[in-house]
Amino acid sequence: MQIDFQGSGLQGARPPPDADRQRMMWINADRVLYLGLLGEPTVRCFGGFSVYLSLRGTHRICVDGGDWQDCAVSVVPPYVRHRIVSGERMICNLLVEAETVDVAALPAHLRAGRGAVDAPAALQRMREALDILRRADNRRYASTAAFDEAFFGAPLRTRALDARVQAVLDRIKSDPNGHVSAQECAVAAHLSVSRFLHLFKAETGSPFRSFRTWQRARSLLYYVTQSSNLTDIALDAGYPDSTHFSHSIRQVYGLTPKSIFAGSRKLALYASGAGVPRLGYH
DNA sequence: GTCCGCAGAGAGAGAAACAA
DNA sequence: TTGTTTCTCTCTCTGCGGAC
Structure with missing residues (x-):
């Protein structure tokens, strides 16, 4: 070839x-x-x-x-x-x-x-x-x-989103492990919670909670090569405790956090651009 | 067309218990 | 001590009707 x-x-x-x-x-x-x-x-x-x-x-x-x-x-x-x-x-x-x-x-x-x-x-x-x-x-x-x-073969065309929804997306993606509620986002967008949730779904194609859950689980990928214990990583990734961490990660990836980290030991990680979460333990 | 509010259903968050 | 499972309660999702 x-x-x-x-x-x-x-x-x-x-x-x-x-x-x-x-x-x-x-x-x-x-x-x-x-x-x-x-x-x-x-x-x-x-x-x-x-x-x-x-x-x-x-x-x-x-x-x-x-x-x-x-x-x-x-x-x-x-x-x-x-x-x-x-x-x-x-x-x-x-x-x-x-x-x-x-x-x-x-x-x-x-x-x-x-x-x-x-x-x-x-x-x-x-x-x-x-x-x-x-x-x-x-x-x-x-x-x-x-x-x-x-x-x-070519750059994928980006989606034009409502500016208020785009602002919320930017906020969550810039800090996926920070907890932001639908009500906070609705206030920031000058909308009612109900209207905000409907608009978010219409614009992005996914419910607000699903998006937030996915972004948080996705942020785990930045940590997979670290050797710290899972409780510390769960807290860093924005989960309140290892219970949610284990449960959510298994729902998203179909694997327990333990097996994900075990399988990532020799993985070379190249992270770049916005969305790289703040690293550092509690 | 945009926005608000209600209500039932379901998923996520928190607590406790268990296993290794 | 660490990680996982189970259970309960809270929050969010979503369809709908109505106002502007």
């Missing part, structure tokens, strides 16, 4: 293959790229468009209680429960935050995908982008647009 490093969007990309540095995660406020162990998750439910990509073979996926499907690439819409198993230990998972994109303008396989996807060209592009990334010296994308360019 011919790999073109020009225009890949990678900062300082060059091709030194190194099998020991394969497990990695790149994350910013709008996108996540995870390349690592899948484990044995039960039902999971992410708040963004989720793309699973097998590295060589295939995986099996079951979306919203439907039939199991065998495929190399699959897509799960935001807030849809699904299960996944793979014959390979490693898997690639891309996450596109739903509120950051104009759904109508998404590539067809993302927009309409629900489980296995038959999109050979998209599969080849994503595998090539992944290959470039795995060979790169500095695995950071300069921007969300550069990430989109690499994996989807």
Whole structure:
């Protein structure tokens, strides 16, 4: 396969293959790229468009209680429960935050995908982008647009949102582990709580609480390489105690926090841009 | 079209108990 | 001591009718 490093969007990309540095995660406020162990998750439910990509073979996926499907690439819409198993230990998972994109303008396989996807060209592009990334010296994308360019062929068009809702989104995403209530947001938006909740759902496509829960669970990804105990990490991530932490994380990722951290020990983490939570223990 | 308020249903948060 | 499970209560979601 011919790999073109020009225009890949990678900062300082060059091709030194190194099998020991394969497990990695790149994350910013709008996108996540995870390349690592899948484990044995039960039902999971992410708040963004989720793309699973097998590295060589295939995986099996079951979306919203439907039939199991065998495929190399699959897509799960935001807030849809699904299960996944793979014959390979490693898997690639891309996450596109739903509120950051104009759904109508998404590539067809993302927009309409629900489980296995038959999109050979998209599969080849994503595998090539992944290959470039795995060979790169500095695995950071300069921007969300550069990430989109690499994996989807072009920057994904952003969604135009109501300014009041956008302000709330910015507030939550800039500090996902801070607790902000619907009432506070409604006051800030100069709306009643009822009206705010309706408007939020209409604009973003997801309920306020679901979005807040997802953002908090998502912020866990910034901590997965830390070696502190889970209680400290739960508090840092904005959970009142390890009870909620364990419960919420299992609902989102289908794995216990313990197994997530165990599987992330050798993971190289590349975080950038807004949304990186404040680190530091209580 | 935008906004408000009500009410029933359901999910999330908090407390306690249990297991390793 | 740490992490997980279970149970109960509170808060949020959502559909609806109505006012402006």
